[in-house]
Amino acid sequence: MAVSGKAQKKKNLNFARLTVFWVMMFLIGLALISLFMPNQNLETVPISDVVRRANAGEVEKLEIRGNEVIVTLRGEEYPTEMARRDSSASIFDQGLELDAPVEITVSEPSNTGEIIGNVAIFALPTLIIIGFFVFMMRQAQGQNSQAMSFGKSKAKLYGADKKKVLFTDIAGNENAKQDLNEVVDFLKHPKKYEQLGARIPSGVLLVGNPGTGKTMMARAVAGEAGVPFFSISGSEFVEMFAGVGASRVRDLFQKAKKNAPSIIFIDEIDAVARKRESRGGGGREEHEQTLNQILVEMDGFENETGVIVMAATNRLDMLDPALLRPGRFDRHIKVTLPERVDRLEILKVHFKKKPADSSVDLEAMAAKTAGSSGADLANIANEAAIIAARGNRKTITNDDLVEAFEKVAIGPERKSKVMSDHEKELTAYHEAGHAVVGHVLPDSDPVHKVTIIPRGHTGGVTWFIPPEDRSYKSIYEFKDVLARAMGGRQAEKMKYGEGGVTTGAGSDLRIATDTARAMVVEEGMSVNLKDQVFHRDDEGFFAGIAKPFSEKTQEEIDKEVAGLIKEAVVRAEKILTANKKFVDALAKELLAKETLEEEEVKKVLTGTVLPKDVKLHD
Ligand code: ADP
Numbered sequence: 001m002a003v004s005g006k007a008q009k010k011k012n013l014n015f016a017r018l019t020v021f022w023v024m025m026f027l028i029g030l031a032l033i034s035l036f037m038p039n040q041n042l043e044t045v046p047i048s049d050v051v052r053r054a055n056a057g058e059v060e061k062l063e064i065r066g067n068e069v070i071v072t073l074r075g076e077e078y079p080t081e082m083a084r085r086d087s088s089a090s091i092f093d094q095g096l097e098l099d100a101p102v103e104i105t106v107s108e109p110s111n112t113g114e115i116i117g118n119v120a121i122f123a124l125p126t127l128i129i130i131g132f133f134v135f136m137m138r139q140a141q142g143q144n145s146q147a148m149s150f151g152k153s154k155a156k157l158y159g160a161d162k163k164k165v166l167f168t169d170i171a172g173n174e175n176a177k178q179d180l181n182e183v184v185d186f187l188k189h190p191k192k193y194e195q196l197g198a199r200i201p202s203g204v205l206l207v208g209n210p211g212t213g214k215t216m217m218a219r220a221v222a223g224e225a226g227v228p229f230f231s232i233s234g235s236e237f238v239e240m241f242a243g244v245g246a247s248r249v250r251d252l253f254q255k256a257k258k259n260a261p262s263i264i265f266i267d268e269i270d271a272v273a274r275k276r277e278s279r280g281g282g283g284r285e286e287h288e289q290t291l292n293q294i295l296v297e298m299d300g301f302e303n304e305t306g307v308i309v310m311a312a313t314n315r316l317d318m319l320d321p322a323l324l325r326p327g328r329f330d331r332h333i334k335v336t337l338p339e340r341v342d343r344l345e346i347l348k349v350h351f352k353k354k355p356a357d358s359s360v361d362l363e364a365m366a367a368k369t370a371g372s373s374g375a376d377l378a379n380i381a382n383e384a385a386i387i388a389a390r391g392n393r394k395t396i397t398n399d400d401l402v403e404a405f406e407k408v409a410i411g412p413e414r415k416s417k418v419m420s421d422h423e424k425e426l427t428a429y430h431e432a433g434h435a436v437v438g439h440v441l442p443d444s445d446p447v448h449k450v451t452i453i454p455r456g457h458t459g460g461v462t463w464f465i466p467p468e469d470r471s472y473k474s475i476y477e478f479k480d481v482l483a484r485a486m487g488g489r490q491a492e493k494m495k496y497g498e499g500g501v502t503t504g505a506g507s508d509l510r511i512a513t514d515t516a517r518a519m520v521v522e523e524g525m526s527v528n529l530k531d532q533v534f535h536r537d538d539e540g541f542f543a544g545i546a547k548p549f550s551e552k553t554q555e556e557i558d559k560e561v562a563g564l565i566k567e568a569v570v571r572a573e574k575i576l577t578a579n580k581k582f583v584d585a586l587a588k589e590l591l592a593k594e595t596l597e598e599e600e601v602k603k604v605l606t607g608t609v610l611p612k613d614v615k616l617h618d
Contacts, residue, residue: 020131027127031120042070042082050083054102061103164223170216171349171374172342176206179333180221183308187225187261190306202301203328205269205319206312208335211375214312217335218265221310228262230255234271234311237290245272245290253297253307261306266294269311273323291320298328337373339469340366346374350381351396359398365405368448370469380404406449410463411456419454424591426492427452427460430504432586433491434462436579437572438484439605443476443616447602450586451595459504462488475525476616478515482568483575483614485512490572491583516564517557526560529553571614578611 050071053059061072063079071081167177186193186200193200206214215231222229232252237245256262272290298309311329313319323329338346344366351362369377383404388396407413419427431450438444445464452460464484489505519525521534534549534557549557576583586604589596596604 020134023127024131027120027124031124042079045071045081045083047083050081057101059102061105064104064106065108165216165219166223167220169349170213170220171345172338173213173217173335176217176333176335177220179331180204180217181224183221183310183331184224187221187227187263187306187308190261199327200308201331202298202305202307202309203323204308204310204331204333205316205324205329206310206333206335207314207316208312209314209337209373211373212335212337213374214335215265215267216374217333218263218310218312221308222263225261225263228256228259229265230259230262231265231267234266234268234273237272245286246293249290249293249297256307257305261308264307264309266309266311268313269323270313270315270318273320274318275320291323295322295328337371338377340370343369343372343377346377347381350378354381354385355395356401357395357397360396360401361398362401365401367468368405368465370466376408380408383407406455410458410461414454414456417454419459423459424452425587426496426500426502426504428587428590429491429495429583430488431460431462431590432583433487433489433494433572433576434484434508435487435586435601436491436583436605436608437487437575438462438464438480439601440575440579440608440610441480441483441571441614442610443474444480444484446598448598449595450590450601452590453594458507475519475523478519478523478525479564479568479571479616482512482515482564483571485509485515486565486568486572487576490569490576491587494573494576494580494583495587512565512568513561516561516568519564520557520560526557526564529556529560574611574614579608582608 047069050059050062050069053073054062058074059071060074060076061079063070063072067084069083070079071083072079073081167181170177183201183204190200206217208214218231219229230252232248237248252264256264272287273294274287301307309329316332319329324332344362347362347366351360365380369380372380380401381404384396384401387400387403387407391400393400431452435447435450439447445466447462448465449463450461455461485508488508489501492501492505520529524531524533534553582605586596586601589600589604593600
């Protein structure tokens, strides 16, 4: 109903605008007509002049209209002049003699032009002023209604009009679906549970990385149970003004209760429900009030309310514990990144309605996309279709799919970027450095592709892809990742000397530093601070809270990070020195072909050696 009311309002507004437009056009038209009406722009001359020129044979025709004499000169098609005579006398009574062969006509005086002109001249400004007032009033009204609806929630209602999502539309995540099936049953048959005195859960928290399909899951619960679904994002509760968030929460719950049984879905609930001590900064009060209102509303749920609140977050540890108590969000459902089989299923779902030719290998794509979310895969499928359409193909080929994957994973190729020959060579050596170090180290993922065509924000790319999904990563793998990250700059140094080092390694160094810090702080993988973690979930929101470690430990952490980086540099250097001829060969091949696939890289690098002192284990 709300939707049709809005549409009606919009229709009325359009109609009013159209009417004003046409009235304006009509009046402007009238003004123009009156401007071009005969007489309006004729030159006025003395009547004696007319008579004199008529006698001289210069005049073709005279039209006497009331006390105006309209003059058409000889050779002219239309009148060009006008003379006014004394109203009481005819032209011939003015003591002027007219004996020329002039055609004289007498007609009734007409003043339509004058009337039209006057109407236009008076009405137009009046209408403009009225139009202006109407416009101002509308504006004011608009603002008023906006101000009035400030405290209203902006929740979107997905009702019967929107396409229903069902569990079958979601690939993988079987555990989550199973848990949610229970919720569907609560919504469908509440009596069954009430009779046994069971408390129907009121809050379900979906925890998982962005793009793993949490919103889809919540919509599917609504779809399966056939109930309305109110969706809002946590950040939409928070406004500049205090109290708005709380009143939006009240409004949202009211709407949902009116439509019960129903589902409220709050996306990114962490935007309003962070742990109190980690919030800090401005808007603290506002967050507090909004969160409290959510808690109050949820506590106020009676068994028969029939409203289930679902919320999504990727940081369970950041949420205020008050929110997680029994009776509130006490059910947590983990939505994980898809594994290989699930990735295949997701790709199949998104290729169902796309014409793909027989070359398309979804299995291979599923194998390559470890760590991708459902949203990433949906994006790849969509990009593939776009690429095929751009190439004017009727079906999607495997090449389109691979290109789409690369575009989504590392950004589009920027072939138009001009690089000098020196820059090209430098990039080739840089990438060859990464590739050789990565290829030689036993715990690094294999090289998947190397290119010196700029992609996304990088000058070139060496791409390593894990051959299979892994849940854990060893310290050896971390160290090999660090070493291969440093391989680019070390290869530049080897080729051009210390002075030839460029800014091209900026992002490598950032990745390496972040990895090293994560090893020390989060994984307890350093030498002196072994098996300890110094990780704070709410880092960045310190807000005056002491760090959970001393300054001395902080210094130690910094030292350990620097040590890991140094070690990586030394390892990379040793590998590159021992395999110099392979670095040269790979760089040369890259300069010739620009892009090398896994097999081509392997071929060039056959025969590389792993120096003994670089080995970390047997
Ligand atoms: P989240 O809420 O976790 O950020 P969404 O539910 O918004 O993720 O998912 C984004 C998109 O990704 C969906 O619209 C869908 O196209 C796709 N997607 C994610 N997971 C799956 C899945 N398991 N099966 C099919 N499509 C999925």
